[in-house]
Amino acid sequence: MCLGIPGRIVEMRNEGGLPMGVVDFGGVRREVCLAYVADEVSVGDYAVVHVGFAISKVDEDEARRTYDVLREMGELNDLGWIRDVAEAAASVEVPEEPGGASPRGKAAVPPGADA
Numbered sequence: 001m002c003l004g005i006p007g008r009i010v011e012m013r014n015e016g017g018l019p020m021g022v023v024d025f026g027g028v029r030r031e032v033c034l035a036y037v038a039d040e041v042s043v044g045d046y047a048v049v050h051v052g053f054a055i056s057k058v059d060e061d062e063a064r065r066t067y068d069v070l071r072e073m074g075e076l077n078d079l080g081w082i083r084d085v086a087e088a089a090a091s092v093e094v095p096e097e098p099g100g101a102s103p104r105g106k107a108a109v110p111p112g113a114d115a
Contacts, residue, residue: 006063
């Protein structure tokens with residue numbers, strides 16, 4: 001089974017000409033190759049990640065919908081850490097700035113996690 005999971009980009013850098021970064025999946029952070037999306041994303045954006053590669057940009061609402069669908073489908077029962085990530089990410093409330101916009105570039109912290 002192939003599965004892409006959305007996460008928030010928290011760091012971007014260039015390693016030997018290859019765009020790399022750190023993506024946060026509801027508190028679990030992983031090193032990710034950003035080569036496929038480097039021209040369209042920045043820190044704070046969400047991207048779908050599959051086997052260590054960010055393959056497309058998604059907005060925060062789509063990322064949350066994906067977590068909710070995966071949890072409802074029960075697909076996460078066999079996927080260990082991804083289940084925990086989806087549950088944590090779905091429960092995080094991102095504070096709104098004036099005008100209803102969520103703060104870009106600021107990582108949401110799941111309840112009970114150290115900030």
